[in-house]
Amino acid sequence: MSNTLSKYLNILTIVMLGLTAVFVAMFYFGGEIPNQAYPTPVYSDLLINWAKIxxxxxxxxxxxxxxxxxxxxPKGAVKGLMGLVLLGLVVLVSYSMSDATLLDLPGYTGTDNNPASLxxxxxxxxxxxxxxxxxVLAIVxxxxxxxLR
Structure with a gap:
């Protein structure tokens, strides 16, 4: 990777980390929305949208x-494609282990308790x-x- 590209990527990383720190601080210290049944931080949507981005x-x-x-x-790309295939297998195994049984939530009337979401x-x-x-296993x-070397 060229030094110029590396420098720009380092700056971008620092900017994104700084933005994340600002959004988290706004979330925790920005106050709460009044008249809510539960404590609701003012900047919840902002932090959630940043996490989605x-x-x-x-x-x-x-x-x-x-x-x-x-x-x-092309010759070195086989390793990258193997990583994507391995990640796809992990997701496939996770999907096969998942359960779509509806939860018994007394008093809940929302729409998120459906098989697809679960x-x-x-x-x-x-x-x-x-x-x-x-x-963790790879680190160990x-x-x-x-x-041993």
Missing amino acids: LCFATAGLSILFPIIQLVTN QFADTVLYTMYILGVGT ATEIIRR
Whole structure:
């Protein structure tokens, strides 16, 4: 990666981290909406929308960079494609483990207690669990291998 591109990406990272810190501070210290049944921070929507933007940007870049790698370095792109295939398998396994059984929530009249939403939430949670455990195992394995060399 060129020094100029690396410099711009570092600046972009710092700006995004700063924006995130500002939004989190606004969320926690910005006060609450009056006359609500539960404490509701004023800037909840802002923080949620920022998290959505970061999530979509990350997903888009995760798809875009392997495609760029495929075009610029077809032989080396196999590793990137294997990563996407492995991630797809993790999501598929998580989806097969998820449950769409409706929850018994006394007094709840919202529309989110439906099979599709519940299965999506389970899939996301199981994917996070699998990737989190995989990350911890990879860190432990790397340290063990480093000690043995």
